[in-house]
Amino acid sequence: MQLYKLLFCCLVLSTITLKAQQPKKLSSSEIHNEIQKLNFLGNVLFVAAHPDDENTRLISYLANEVKAHTTYLSITRGDGGQNLIGTEFKELLGVLRTQELLAARNVDGGYQRFTRAVDFGFSKHPDETFDIWNKEEVLGDVVWTIRKLRPDVIINRFDHRTPGSTHGHHTGSAMLSVEAFDLAKDDTKYPEQLRYIQPWTPKRLFFNTSWWFYGSREKFEEADKSNLIGMDIGVFYPELGLSNNEIAAASRSQHLCQGFGQMGSRGSETEYVEFLKGSKPKNNNDIFEGINTTWTRVKGGKAIGEILNKIEADFNFTNPSVHIPELLQAYKLLQNVEDAFWRERKLKELENVILACSGIYLEAGTQQGSASPGSTVKVYLEAVNRSSINAKLNAISVNQNLANLNTSVSLDNNQKKTFEIEVSLPNNSKYTAPYWLLSKGSLGMYKVNDQELIGKPETPTALKAYFNLSINGTDLTIEKPVVYHFSKPDKGEQYEPFVVLPVATASFKDEVILFADKNPQEVTVFIKAGKDNLNGTIALNAPKGWLVSAAQDFTISQKGEAVSLQFTVTPTINESVGELTPVLTASGQTYNQSLTEIDYDHIPKQSVLLPAQSKVVRLDIKKEGENIGYIVGAGDNVPQSLTQIGYNVNILALENIENASDLAQFDGIVMGIRAYNVLNDLKFKQGILLEYVANGGTMIVQYNTANRWASQFENIAPYPITISRDRVTDENAAVRFLNPEHPVLNKPNKILQADFNNWIQERGLYFPNEWSKEFTPILGMNDTGEALTQGSLLVAKYGKGYYIYTGLSFFRELPAGVPGAYKLFANMLSLGKGKE
Numbered sequence: 001m002q003l004y005k006l007l008f009c010c011l012v013l014s015t016i017t018l019k020a021q022q023p024k025k026l027s028s029s030e031i032h033n034e035i036q037k038l039n040f041l042g043n044v045l046f047v048a049a050h051p052d053d054e055n056t057r058l059i060s061y062l063a064n065e066v067k068a069h070t071t072y073l074s075i076t077r078g079d080g081g082q083n084l085i086g087t088e089f090k091e092l093l094g095v096l097r098t099q100e101l102l103a104a105r106n107v108d109g110g111y112q113r114f115t116r117a118v119d120f121g122f123s124k125h126p127d128e129t130f131d132i133w134n135k136e137e138v139l140g141d142v143v144w145t146i147r148k149l150r151p152d153v154i155i156n157r158f159d160h161r162t163p164g165s166t167h168g169h170h171t172g173s174a175m176l177s178v179e180a181f182d183l184a185k186d187d188t189k190y191p192e193q194l195r196y197i198q199p200w201t202p203k204r205l206f207f208n209t210s211w212w213f214y215g216s217r218e219k220f221e222e223a224d225k226s227n228l229i230g231m232d233i234g235v236f237y238p239e240l241g242l243s244n245n246e247i248a249a250a251s252r253s254q255h256l257c258q259g260f261g262q263m264g265s266r267g268s269e270t271e272y273v274e275f276l277k278g279s280k281p282k283n284n285n286d287i288f289e290g291i292n293t294t295w296t297r298v299k300g301g302k303a304i305g306e307i308l309n310k311i312e313a314d315f316n317f318t319n320p321s322v323h324i325p326e327l328l329q330a331y332k333l334l335q336n337v338e339d340a341f342w343r344e345r346k347l348k349e350l351e352n353v354i355l356a357c358s359g360i361y362l363e364a365g366t367q368q369g370s371a372s373p374g375s376t377v378k379v380y381l382e383a384v385n386r387s388s389i390n391a392k393l394n395a396i397s398v399n400q401n402l403a404n405l406n407t408s409v410s411l412d413n414n415q416k417k418t419f420e421i422e423v424s425l426p427n428n429s430k431y432t433a434p435y436w437l438l439s440k441g442s443l444g445m446y447k448v449n450d451q452e453l454i455g456k457p458e459t460p461t462a463l464k465a466y467f468n469l470s471i472n473g474t475d476l477t478i479e480k481p482v483v484y485h486f487s488k489p490d491k492g493e494q495y496e497p498f499v500v501l502p503v504a505t506a507s508f509k510d511e512v513i514l515f516a517d518k519n520p521q522e523v524t525v526f527i528k529a530g531k532d533n534l535n536g537t538i539a540l541n542a543p544k545g546w547l548v549s550a551a552q553d554f555t556i557s558q559k560g561e562a563v564s565l566q567f568t569v570t571p572t573i574n575e576s577v578g579e580l581t582p583v584l585t586a587s588g589q590t591y592n593q594s595l596t597e598i599d600y601d602h603i604p605k606q607s608v609l610l611p612a613q614s615k616v617v618r619l620d621i622k623k624e625g626e627n628i629g630y631i632v633g634a635g636d637n638v639p640q641s642l643t644q645i646g647y648n649v650n651i652l653a654l655e656n657i658e659n660a661s662d663l664a665q666f667d668g669i670v671m672g673i674r675a676y677n678v679l680n681d682l683k684f685k686q687g688i689l690l691e692y693v694a695n696g697g698t699m700i701v702q703y704n705t706a707n708r709w710a711s712q713f714e715n716i717a718p719y720p721i722t723i724s725r726d727r728v729t730d731e732n733a734a735v736r737f738l739n740p741e742h743p744v745l746n747k748p749n750k751i752l753q754a755d756f757n758n759w760i761q762e763r764g765l766y767f768p769n770e771w772s773k774e775f776t777p778i779l780g781m782n783d784t785g786e787a788l789t790q791g792s793l794l795v796a797k798y799g800k801g802y803y804i805y806t807g808l809s810f811f812r813e814l815p816a817g818v819p820g821a822y823k824l825f826a827n828m829l830s831l832g833k834g835k836e
């Protein structure tokens with residue numbers, strides 16, 4: 001029994017820290033757990049919109065207590081969120097959050113799927129969401145997921161009946177799930193999918209409700225629960241040594257870029273699901289009621305179940321290899337099962353159990369993280385049998401006959417065998433960067449050309465090794481991904497994906513380059529080699545009317561090394577916006593992708609290919625004043641953007657602001673986003689700042705969230721103002737000039753309607769909805785079907801200077817190189833200066 005305890009300890013550690021590439025090495029209690037899962041034939045699909053929406057308590061409970069095959073379908077990859085741990089945004093953030101979801105599932109035992117929908121940012125209403133997503137396509141992807149995974153039970157995280165009450169993506173995810181529930185069984189809907197899969201009828205649909213949806217805990221206590229099923233998700237798993245909530249918290253803590261690291265908890269706790277659709281469970285206590293989840297569900301499964309249930313009941317924890325003969329018997333029976341869905345799924349699970357019980361370890365690794373098409377890769381193979389079971393390794397192959405090795409060796413107890421195979425990657429090998437980013441999509445949808453890839457969490461590995469074994473005379477072929485296996489002195493043993501990447505990639509130093517006058521600028525391009533001794537030429541394509549210096553040759557001696565080259569770029573005389581793209585030629589081929597690596601300890605390293613480009617903007621901008629003081633709030637790139645158009649920006653530390661006369665050197669003071677939300681000491685400096693304004697200065701306050709002040713502010717403005725939750729999320733919403741004669745719309749730049757074209761993501765957020773008469777509202781705007789907001793830009797004269805409050809999203813528009821946003825910002829900073 002001592003051994004028992006020891007095994008449990010190891011398990012706690014391994015379950016919580018394993019990265020996806022790392023081979024799982026099961027202890028006997030984990031093997032027993034896998035056998036229990038093998039004996040449960042039932043599927044759950046949990047549906048929500050973003051990475052982090054999923055209820056890990058419920059997913060972990062369904063996977064570990066019920067033993068169901070439980071999948072989280074996240075409609076998006078969370079591209080539009082915040083990043084608390086690094087600089088990845090948009091597509092790159094989507095890649096990071098995809099891997100965080102996989103890491104979470106690795107902990108809680110669930111599986112992961114996606115659709116092609118993009119998380120394009122906040123959306124008030126599912127109608128707007130469906131306008132930007134291609135609703136037909138996303139719905140098709142949900143139907144595809146249901147047909148592919150055959151869930152008996154579907155559980156929505158959000159309520160489909162309350163559009164407008166939460167993020168439009170949230171309600172949208174539930175509405176799609178409700179629709180898809182009916183469509184998946186209908187063979188006239190999305191018939192093109194039926195080339196690959198069959199229609200499927202899920203048994204029932206639930207909504208994972210909680211007190212939150214009832215307004216308060218008290219109201220939920222009193223509510224009629226006859227339509228709800230409660231599950232005690234606080235269960236303790238002796239075999240794992242963990243409470244379900246401890247697993248759920250460890251799973252949720254993988255969402256590090258969202259800042260969701262959290263403590264585990266123990267003890268009884270109830271989760272509720274509300275019945276929505278399908279066949280209603282009679283007793284309301286089991287979501288699988290009336291669904292056969294035993295082996296008799298499958299034709300030919302009865303005999304298999306008899307064998308496997310007996311092993312489960314009589315499991316030998318000290319010598320699991322004694323079960324091999326019966327496991328192989330079940331294996332042979334399973335190979336003859338007609339139902340391909342259960343046969344394939346359960347063969348894989350059973351193979352893992354057989355290998356684990358016999359202590360057979362198989363690995364295929366490389367000593368390089370990447371290779372380019374046409375190159376050769378050495379694959380190192382290891383096979384060892386750590387039991388007295390009679391095992392033989394007949395042959396090993398890589399991919400479909402890319403390389404074969406006739407091994408014909410017997411695997412004697414604890415005698416390791418190693419082999420090497422040289423694999424030549426075909427010239428037409430596909431790159432294995434995230435597949436959904438390889439073709440250019442739209443604002444709302446990723447483009448994926450291969451139907452079989454749709455929904456997969458990540459790109460399938462480039463190389464797979466197949467170990468052809470005989471165990472006790474029964475043949476099995478075991479598939480193992482070829483992984484990059486190495487060690488780091490400061491981190492120990494490491495496993496990373498092995499990826500196929502281009503011979504050469506290029507990237508620009510700056511994503512957006514502003515030309516505030518007609519002078520040429522030096523533009524820096526980095527070239528990275530995907531092989532040794534790379535020679536080539538690189539030229540830049542420029543938009544019409546722009547000039548670029550001549551193509552240049554380059555030589556890079558070592559794979560992985562990068563060189564930087566400078567090009568002189570001369571803008572047009574007049575305003576224009578366009579893209580620079582590289583044309584890189586090496587070994588007779590052209591390349592135009594950039595490579596970005598995402599490397600964190602909690603996820604496998606990711607190599608992302610995107611079209612290499614830099615946005616160039618020729619601005620004809622006038623400005624008064626030069627020296628700007630910037631007080632950083634929650635963090636934004638506005639200072640860098642202002643520097644790009646010629647301002648001298650000084651970052652001000654609060655403790656150095658001692659009196660108004662020190663500030664007089666600045667032509668404007670700008671508060672970074674959410675400064676009043678995050679800076680505790682700002683209240684001590686507010687008087688000085690307002691005195692600076694009274695003396696003739698200009699102060700610009702960018703958006704703050706309502707009622708979340710870092711400390712009690714009497715007034716964030718010199719006159720009363722009330723911040724509301726009003727926002728305009730449509731970046732194309734019409735803009736009305738409420739006071740067309742106001743200097744902020746006229747000097748020194750004349751602001752036109754065209755200056756509100758090509759904004760990104762939104763117009764702005766947290767606009768004031770009440771203000772005193774000293775403020776002049778400048779702009780009116782609203783989302784479809786909503787009242788006109790007038791608080792996006794408010795200007796007040798105070799003493800000799802100007803105070804401006806604006807919720808317009810300058811922090812997004814300026815770094816994205818939106819010309820109109822620059823002009824408006826320059827006008828704000830110019831108020832009261834020059835010729836009035």
Ligand SMILES: [Zn+2]
Pocket residue numbers: 049050052053167170
């Ligand atoms: Zn969400």
